[in-house]
Amino acid sequence: MATLADFRAEKPNWCPGCGDFTVLAALQKAAANIGLEPEDMVTVSGVGCSGKISQYMGSYGFHSLHGRSIPVATAVKLSNTDLTVVAAGGDGDGYGIGIGHFIHALRRNIDITYIVMDNHIYGLTTGQTSPTSDKGTKTKTAPDGSTDEPVHPLQMAIMAGCGYVAQGYSGNLKQLTELIEGGMKHKGFSLINIYSPCVTFNKVNTYDFYKQTLVNVDEDPSYDKTDRFAAIKKIEECDEHLTGLLYHSTEKLPYHEANSNFPSTPVVKADINLDQENWGKLIAQFK
């Protein structure tokens, strides 16, 4: 059986103190805890600091294009449903250029785990406003403070029918690992939005800031994770400054099971050669 060490690959070159280190560690631990073999897992990333995670994770990987991790991850899963597939990106990557894919993967309920390293800033391009930047955030591209309404990924995911919506924080490895594990086990699309501080370019949303503001619903026995509207209410009450498994429902089948035309054996195992009988049937309609 694989150990944690088997899920380690390249040494990360993120800035010292970057929140993404914890995300990577949690992902590696979650994979090992679940008992995955590295060859049976694929990590697909987009572009940016977060995009580098596919190289650091010891699974198979795909470092794709900006905002496009989800369609690649979708196809990986649908081509080989035996694989465990994680899509990973940042707030700019996933909620900016890639937000369309996000919503559509939710609608389809593709059985992948989507990890978003949300630092409220564009890091790799040296600090511009991101889709989750709070109103009033001052950046190089919004010197007088951003006036755009930030994207609300948790609420969006719940409203779009996502069956597993969680939020973690790079200051809490243990909880984050559990949330990712839960997402990987969930049959269907799971979102884990992670507050992952950018220590270089974001001087507002820091570890200290989150330590002071975050409410952990996992520690609240009265919180009902199965109630969609209660979840949204709680998220809004906390101004999104909360962690834990916020909504969980196992009602919906994942795409490859809900769709009766979807093959029951992995597509990659299908015979690519036709026989005479199948060929005959195929061309009969053109006679």
Add this chain to the structure above:
Amino acid sequence: MSKDLGWKVGGAQGEGIESTGDIFALSLFRLGYYVSTYRHFMSLIKGGHTNGKVRVTTENKGHHGDDLHILLAFDQETINFNFHELVDGGFLIYDTSIKNVEVPENDKVNIVPVPLTDIAKEAGSTIMKNMVSIGATAAIIGLTPDDFRSVLTDRFGSKGDDVVESNIQAMQKGYDYYKANFSNHIELPARPALRPERLFISGNEATSIGAIAGGARFLSQYPITPATEVMYQMVKNFPKLGGAVVQAEDEIAAVMMAIGANYTGARALTATSGPGFSLMMEALGLSGISETPLVIIDVMRAGPSTGLPTKTEQSDLYTIMYGSHGEIPRIVLTPRNVEEVFYFTKEAFNLAEKYQCPVIVATDLFMGMNKWTVESLDFDKLQNNRGNFASQEYLDSLEKGEYKRFDVTAENGISVRTIPGMKNGRFVAMGNESDEVGVEMEEAELRVKQMDKRAKKLVGFDDIVGASYVGAENAELLLVDFGSTSGIQREVYEALVEEGVSVGHLSLARVLPFPTADVAPYINAAKKILVTELNSTGQLAQQLKQFVGGHEKFESFLKYSGDPLLVREVLAKAKDVAASLKKEVTL
């Protein structure tokens, strides 16, 4: 006996024009004829003028022909737009229920007013006016309603025998009406022997079954005219073969999914047309640098932007050859007839895996949305070959971390590929430049090595013959084209040969790697070169000049109205060029 028969039905969109054309065309095909069709339609659901042309011939022709012998008009617009195409001795059959009908004066055309709607009403329903009109046609060309029975049975049989019979009856009434009121006839071309292996198939359908025969088991696509039909075949056939279709949210998702599926080890494709292809540009580069196989079908239509969604053009040539930033190896195939559409699409999957790069198969609306007779298609002709795949035994023999997905020492630049699930074969497919293992790097020397590795792949590529030539040795006039215009050009060539012109016909079947060696001898030998293409800037001619030279010899026949070529218009230009050659000789 006529050489061929051109038949056309026209009316308002939504009036059953397409099905009337289909029934006529398929019936003639089943009688043994070679049939080429052309659908004229607009980007509308209902209303607007639409027509369908069917050309019936004794030999295989690559296009629907210039001439029209019989025109069936359900409305005044059909007469207005198409009457002028009728040859002397041709027939106009029109519905007498067209209000204030106006027929141009032409005493060389047989005018056949038939109360199509009234007869159909009498037969049970006005919907059957198309059957009445086919009946009248049958009477003109010496067929009987029974010749159409098998197609009607296939089409309406599921609704009950009485539905088939009432359609036959409507046809019979149209037939009888003509016999009772008119007497002129037109003879069908000589009927070829029936050959059961022949198919009547559109370019898009040939693309689909070519992909299926080539082992494609994953399609991600976003609907777009004229490529949408590719998806229909997959939706119908993939479940039985263990394959999957995803209707993507946009073309970017479609191409990224196709890349993801190929990376995972499925043979996957996406199909689109120009606007969608433009959206896929960034991903094309990703396939190239990450060395992930990818097959894209571009069914070209008239651009730029959304341009003319329902009209044909060959103006994506530069885009399919050079689109996407940076430099990657790619293969671009331009099939010239439906058989080639099938075989090239099938082979595209072998090429994508063999060379681990994108393969684009470019057809167009003219080829894709129209139906053609093909002699036969052989699903077994080109064996599926998966290229340089690692075996598990090979991976087991390596030390951990020793496997190099992007090994620069690989022969011909093609390194060993693994797929998820294989032990010890872990790698990261990279959109950024990487080292041999697949770790991002920017080091100058390694960068150059990786660029050179990828560029090496297609040196000496000869898997698909680049061009074919027919004609005299050292012909003075050379006709050149690519893709779907080749069939029309062949007729132009034949007409010139008959007139004693020293002419050759060179047609390109692929544009990347550019088939310089295949075309250069003919370009160099010719005195004048006429390049015919469906775009306004002469894109193919520019490529020939760039790769071969001979700038001063080139002339172009360019068409970018959205309509397909006519033989007579290209022929007129070719004759001009031939005449200029003669002048040069006498001077």
